[in-house]
Amino acid sequence: QVQLEESGGGQVQTGGSLSLSCAVSGRTFSTTTMAWFRQGPRTEREFIAGASWSSPLTYYSDSVKGRFTISRDNSKNTAYLQMNSLQPEDTAVYFCAASPIRWTRDEVDFHFWGVGTQVSVSS
Numbered sequence: 001q002v003q004l005e006e007s008g009g010g011q012v013q014t015g016g017s018l019s020l021s022c023a024v025s026g027r028t029f030s031t032t033t034m035a036w037f038r039q040g041p042r043t044e045r046e047f048i049a050g051a052s053w054s055s056p057l058t059y060y061s062d063s064v065k066g067r068f069t070i071s072r073d074n075s076k077n078t079a080y081l082q083m084n085s086l087q088p089e090d091t092a093v094y095f096c097a098a099s100p101i102r103w104t105r106d107e108v109d110f111h112f113w114g115v116g117t118q119v120s121v122s123s
Contacts (some may be wrong), residue, residue, distance in 0.1 A: 002026040002112040004096050007116030012086055018119060020081040022096030031098035034072055034079040035110065038092035038119075045095070047105040049081060059103070065088075086121045094119050 008020040024031055035050035049070035051058045058070050069082040079096055094117050097110035104110075 002028065002031055002098055004098060004112055004114035006094065006096050006114040006117040009094060009119045009123065011120040014029060014087060014121060014123050016086050016121070017082070017084045018086065019083070020094055020096075020117060020119075022081075022114060024077040024079065024098065028077055031100070031112065032102050033099045033104060033110075034066075034070075034096050035079045035099070035105065036079075037095045037097055037107065037110075038081040038090075039095070039116075040089070040092040043092070045107060047107065050103070051079065051103055052102055059105070059106075083119070086119075088123050089119050090119065092119060093117065093119050 003025045005023045012018055034053055037045050039045040048061045048064045051070045051072055065084045072079040075110050096114045097109045098112040101109045
């Protein structure tokens with residue numbers, strides 16, 4: 001099994017920044033791709049950023065591209081999400097997830113999930 005634990009959520013004003021962390025433990029060889037998803041108060045859960053443990057390449061949704069940065073520290077088995085220029089529409093519960101499939105953004109491919117951390121952006 002793989003366990004994921006997010007941290008770093010909170011409340012920030014419009015234009016502010018937050019950094020999220022996702023600590024991975026257990027059978028980490030099953031986590032080829034790490035990703036962040038989010039679910040707003042009135043929206044479906046959506047993919048926002050992904051990265052592979054074995055490649056420096058990353059990929060993003062159009063809604064966060066240029067503002068959010070996903071990264072990972074292989075030595076710490078931890079993935080990060082740096083969020084800049086936050087807007088009220090970024091308010092959501094943010095989840096990290098792991099998949100054995102490379103480069104996917106399809107929710108069904110992610111077998112392991114954290115419980116989520118709340119990010120609230122006030123105007």
